[in-house]
Amino acid sequence: MRRITWIATLCCLAAASAQAADVHLLTAARIHTSNPEQPRVEAMAWDESGRLLAVGEAKVLLAQYPDAERIDAGDATVIPGLIDAHGHVMGLGYALMQADLVGARDKAEVLARLKAFAEKERLPDGAWLIGNGWDQNDWPEKVFPTAADLDAAFPDRPVWLERVDGHAGWANSAALKLVEQANPDRPLAGDWQPDGGRILRAGGKATGVFVDEAMGLVRAQMPAPDDAYRAQALERALVAAARDGLTGVHDMGVSREELALYKRFADAGKLTLRIDAYANGDSGALADLCAHGTYEHPGGRVQMRGVKLYIDGALGSRGAALLADYSDEPGNRGLLVTDPATYEGIVRKAKGCGVQVATHAIGDRGNRIVIDTYERVLGDDAKSDHRWRVEHAQIVSPEDIPRFAPLGVIASMQPTHATSDMPWAEERLGKERLFGAYAWQRFLHSGARLALGSDFPVESPDPRLGLYAAVTRQDRDGQPPGGWLPDQRLSVAEALRGFTSDAAYAGFDEKQVGKLAPGMRADFVVLAEDPLVVPASQLDDLQIESTWVDGKPVYEADESTKP
Secondary structure, three states, X not given: OEEOOOOOOHHHOOOOOHHHHHEEEEEEEEEEOOOXXXXXXXXXXXXXXXXXEEEEOHHHHHHHOOOOEEEEOOOOEEEEOEEEEEEOHHHHHHHOOOEEOXXXXXXXXXXXXXXXXXXXXXXXXXXXXXXXXXXXHHXXXXXXXXXXXXXXXXXXXXXXXEEOOOOEEEEOHHHHHHHHHHOOOOOOOOXXXXXXXXXXXXXXXXXXXXXXXXXXXXXXXXXXXXXXXXXXXXXXXXXXXXXXXXXXEXXXXXXXXXXHHHHHHHHOOOOOOXXXXXXEOOOHHHHHHHHHOOEEOOOOOEEEEEEEEEOEOOOOOOOOOOOOOEOXXXXXXXXXXXXXXXXXXXXXXHHHOOOEEEEEEOOHHHHHHHHHHHHHHHHHXXXXXXXXXEEEOOEOOOOOHHHHHHHOOEEEEOHHHHHHHOOOHHHHHOOHHHHHEOOHHHHHHOOOOEEEOOOOOOOOOOHHHHHHHHHHOOOXXXXXOOOOXXXXXXXXXXXXXXXXXXXXXXXXXXXXXXXXXXXXXXXEEXXXXXOOOOOHHHHHHOOEEEEEEOXXXXXXXXXXXXX
16 A cells, blocks of 8 residues: 655645645545445545545545645555454453464364463463363364363363353363362252353263353452453454454443553553443443443543343353254253343343443344343333344344344344354254344344444454355355355345444444544545455455554554465
8 A cells, every 4th residue: 555645735845734734635446435325436535533524536535635645545445444243352352362272173282282372371380271262063073071181281280261152161170179179168069050051060070161150160260360461462452453454343241440441541542443342241330331321432432331231152052042952952942141030120220221232142042032121121112212232143033033123123143153153053953943043134134233243252353254254154165155044145235234334333333433424433444355346255365455543544564464
């Protein structure tokens, strides 16, 4: 990309004019605005605050702003900044500081990666070894691991490894011992289960795998990250997001302390991502919203006006709440991680505080409970501009899909979940329930609004992978031919809308971001290729030239990053 500043003009001998200092003008071969009134232009201008002044033909804007700083993107394509409607910013940062187990093909590869990480990080004796991203569905035996699988390699060091979906964890015996010592009156053996969770057992003894709320038993024994560690995690997450073309994230499950960290970064001008934070359940963050009202930082980079709740677990760990038994585990219908009555009480509390509600629901029973609850709590206010959300809406009964739009409920979905789950989803659900699985087109045809994201770090934060999965419903090797459940594929325009204007709408941000139009913020991505023209098979390899937030670059590719 070429950046050209025009200052050698007769009027500017002494100093740059006020207009040159205040206005920036970018030209490109094509700028897709996501604005149906002006879908494609050649140029856009913005002021020093990062607000767009005009978009249109290059010759018109060059004549209107002759002394503006000129930025020529050449043959590149510009699109609105990409927004992930469901991610976990601190979770990504922490994941980048832990052992990466994503894609490990078997337990032997898990062990090899853990040993390499412990050696590289020079972990002191007794320090916890933490990793994330394993998935037993990728292994030949496709069964949950045990503590014994870790013990030979790590007999003394406590080990805790979270599953790729974040809804199950795997501990070794040293970690189990710490849990037992901290809870002498409640041994892990037996037949009891924690509310909303499950301890996997064999012969009455804990195997080392903990599902959903049971994970808290192990997490409680781990040292809490200090301020320096959390700041480093946030810095790493911000770098990763900008590199992947993300200008905004709806951050699901943010604590009071994490919001304070975001505020500090925003105050210091270090927050290079626009974060819509959602409070972490019925917590201190929600109490603050109820006591003081919704929050927006003066700089516009971080706000909190919603709360993230949970109703069930995840499909991969058989924790998603189903209306009928799992096809591959008779007698198991998943987990409700929140009691429905308790859940409804929190939803009513949020409504009374004027707080937007977003609820994790994956199974068809979980989704029905959420929709039933929303319907009762909203009552006559269903037609109000509440924009309540269902996060994932992954397996939904066909009779419940048409209920979203009349209630004004947004389906916040993650395309890469479909392509990650497709090898084994039918085993879990059977063929009939797949009709309501990852049913993007059925939601759109019902009139529901579709906001797209990734659920990073469960999946990659790279929105190009989301676009590719949404349009092809294939893995990156092009399998299966024609796509999985191909009638639910999205067009490129529909997918791009889900990551831009519709994601913005889901966060009450449609007057700020998601489109490139006068008055909007100059959040955009410069691509080497045009996503509306390239073959769908190439969407995952779009080359990001630069990422801009408020009219300033937060990432620029160098030669080493180009193919």
